[in-house]
Amino acid sequence: MKATLYRYLFREISVPFLLGMTTFTSVLLMGRLLKLADMVVAKGVPFSDVLWMVVYLLPYFCLVTIPMAVLLAVLLAFGRLSADSEVTAMKACGISLYGLLPPVIAFALFAYIATTLVTLYGIPWGNTSFRRLVTSIAEERGAKALKEQVFIDDFPGLMLYLNRYSPQDQRITGILIQDDRNPAEPSTIFASSGVIFSDPATREIRLLLYNGGIHRPVGKTGYRLVEFQEYDLKINIPQATQEVLKNEMDMSLSELYANINSPRLDRKLRTDMELEVQRRFSLPFACFVFALIAIPLGIQNQRSGKGAGFSLSIGVLIVYYVILTAFKAMGERGMVTPLVAMWSPNLLFVAFGIYLFHQTAEERRLYLFTALAEAGRRIRHAFTTGRTP
Incomplete structure (x- = not known):
């Protein structure tokens, strides 16, 4: 029972x-x-x-x-x-x-x-x-995050805009980058064209930019413009992708x-x-x-x-x-x-x-x-x- x-x-x-x-x-x-x-x-x-x-x-x-x-x-x-x-x-x-x-x-x-x-x-x-x-x-989205005619904020301290992006040959044109990684010296970068390189070993994305300028404020009223024919910009993959203990x-x-x-x-x-x-x-x-x-x-x-x-x-x-x-x-x-x-x-x-x-x-x-x-x-x-x- x-x-x-x-x-x-x-x-x-x-x-x-x-x-x-x-x-x-x-x-x-x-x-x-x-x-x-x-x-x-x-x-x-x-x-x-x-x-x-x-x-x-x-x-x-x-x-x-x-x-x-x-x-x-x-x-x-x-x-x-x-x-x-x-x-x-x-x-x-x-x-x-x-x-x-x-x-x-x-x-x-x-x-x-x-x-x-x-x-x-x-x-x-x-x-x-x-x-x-x-x-x-x-890590897979590091380079894939780049899209044309869209403001991209997937990278800490950076805002990117690409007018044209060709995934086949990794070429980009009409580039606008707002770089706030160093709050003391923010900068705005314009470039007519460039090439993207992705390095999985170092977990970096490199943007090789051509024919552009870097605009930086100086003090409260000053302004500095640096023009370049070639500029190498390195972008680290977001910290969340780093190996976490x-x-x-x-x-x-x-x-x-x-x-x-x-x-x-x-x-x-x-x-x-x-x-x-x-x-x-x-x-x-x-x-x-x-x-x-x-x-x-x-x-x-x-x-x-x-x-x-x-x-x-x-x-x-x-x-x-x-x-x-x-x-x-x-x-x-x-x-x-x-x-x-x-x-x-x-x-x-x-x-x-x-x-x-x-x-x-x-x-x-x-x-x-x-x-x-x-x-x-x-x-x-x-x-x-x-x-x-």
Whole structure:
């Protein structure tokens, strides 16, 4: 009988878990969609490359969305069971609230394993691959960014306008360049023609300009004109394409430990890496923490519906991540050790979850839901009678 019950509970949790994963991942992805869409429409980046960027971002999102989805799934599942009096029927059959824990803990264990794999292997792979892809795209677009009769601002400190551009022989005519790379000496360059050379080895684009002039202001009222028959202008590919050193989120666990044990590492960097190591184990453990809290909250929230359950889960998540952020800030400042900084939110929520679970097992109504029910009753009364509650 218990095996059947456990399978039933497992299925009840699985459906809202998938719904939560889809919803939370979509919400997080929405913040990146405008920027990704701009890369396709305005920058001409292939749609396939943008799809790969989304794939590389998914592990980072999953680190957050899996524990969030566990909380939502367990809360909605037990809210539905309680609303349909199935929890009461289970108690009548001699199954206490503690007897309902095994399938929930088993589900949280699967989520914990998935989140741990994501944080240990998925995130370093995704972040590194994302950086490499962005670098590759920017390098390929270095020379391709040149278009005729369009103001080009893809190069830091430079604005280019080319009246005619021939990609076949790399010749350009009717050239206007505003060079603000040195703010103390801005200059405007005109040239009748020129040739483009791209050097992938040095990551430079060279413009060999012919028959033109360089206009520079001198002081507040002065002006200088330098005419040339031939002028060589070098343009560095944007800084975003340069090889970026790995930060702690891009490193594997072995790389983090190797850097932490290095005597040459700066103290602040060592602290950041120690915090990252603890974070990679503490955030997956939040699956157990959220599952423990969600059971009593779902049962106590029985009559409020799925909308209220979703809002309640968001509220719990906000409180958890605010506390996590606060402790992380204390860890970065050296006020507490990285171990304490990353694990304190879990310990606080475990203690809170045990209290909620015990109160619910003893069939004691939580003050929060009593207050919400009373507020709802007063509001309904006000709408019905037209009086102030």
